[in-house]
Amino acid sequence: MNLTLFYTPIACSLVPLISLHESGADFAVKPVNILKGEQMTPEYLRMNPKHKVPVLLVDGKPLTENVAIALWMTRAFPKAGILPTDSDAEVSAISIMAWCASGIHPNLTRIFRPRNICETPGSEDSITHLATKELDYAFGIANNMLADRDYFFGTWCAADSHFFWAWRRAITLGVDFPKYRNCAAHSERMQQRPAVKAALDYEKQVLKEFGKGA
Numbered sequence: 037m038n039l040t041l042f043y044t045p046i047a048c049s050l051v052p053l054i055s056l057h058e059s060g061a062d063f064a065v066k067p068v069n070i071l072k073g074e075q076m077t078p079e080y081l082r083m084n085p086k087h088k089v090p091v092l093l094v095d096g097k098p099l100t101e102n103v104a105i106a107l108w109m110t111r112a113f114p115k116a117g118i119l120p121t122d123s124d125a126e127v128s129a130i131s132i133m134a135w136c137a138s139g140i141h142p143n144l145t146r147i148f149r150p151r152n153i154c155e156t157p158g159s160e161d162s163i164t165h166l167a168t169k170e171l172d173y174a175f176g177i178a179n180n181m182l183a184d185r186d187y188f189f190g191t192w193c194a195a196d197s198h199f200f201w202a203w204r205r206a207i208t209l210g211v212d213f214p215k216y217r218n219c220a221a222h223s224e225r226m227q228q229r230p231a232v233k234a235a236l237d238y239e240k241q242v243l244k245e246f247g248k249g250a
């Protein structure tokens with residue numbers, strides 16, 4: 037099986053990169069500089085018309101969306117714990133990932149690119165304010181979920197990576213909620229995992245190659 041991940045540093049393609057490291061799979065990574073618009077080239081758009089990372093090319097066939105990639109990897113690498121083996125927990129993990137993708141991520145994007153939401157000059161501060169309020173609320177929910185456990189389902193799964201990415205992305209955007217100690221502790225714990233260390237080391241390397249962040 038031939039696996040290639042299209043990946044941008046800091047972006048949510050960190051989630052499958054961690055899963056690939058956790059799985060022990062053989063894979064290649066193709067860095068995509070979204071600040072330079074490399075996701076908009078005709079070649080990239082032929083592969084993913086949605087102009088997004090991540091894309092996991094499986095034997096040349098593109099698979100998009102973090103939730104679907106996690107589900108595919110669970111089936112391809114059943115022993116890697118990408119999603120919990122218990123079926124109720126598996127569905128709950130997918131629920132957390134869908135929430136990260138459709139509930140939390142859009143607020144991060146609003147802060148990153150307020151002009152994509154509203155073109156009216158001067159609207160940026162209001163967009164950032166409202167998105168920050170939504171993030172505060174969402175991270176509060178996650179903080180309660182993580183109150184009595186190291187990971188959402190006791191042991192690591194891709195839902196932990198997805199939430200870890202969102203929490204970290206907020207910090208890189210200057211939005212930090214240290215009051216949510218369980219989220220902060222979860223983030224610290226994630227960073228101790230060899231797979232996460234490998235992914236973050238790779239991120240540093242690509243950022244250096246790009247010259248600046250994405």
Ligand SMILES: N[C@@H](CCC(=O)N[C@@H](CS)C(=O)NCC(=O)O)C(=O)O
Nearest residue numbers: 047048070087088089090101102137
């Ligand atoms: N729902 C998608 C979101 C993918 C996404 O929004 N990726 C961003 C980076 S975090 C991207 O590629 N943006 C480039 C663009 O919109 O042109 C998923 O979870 O995989």
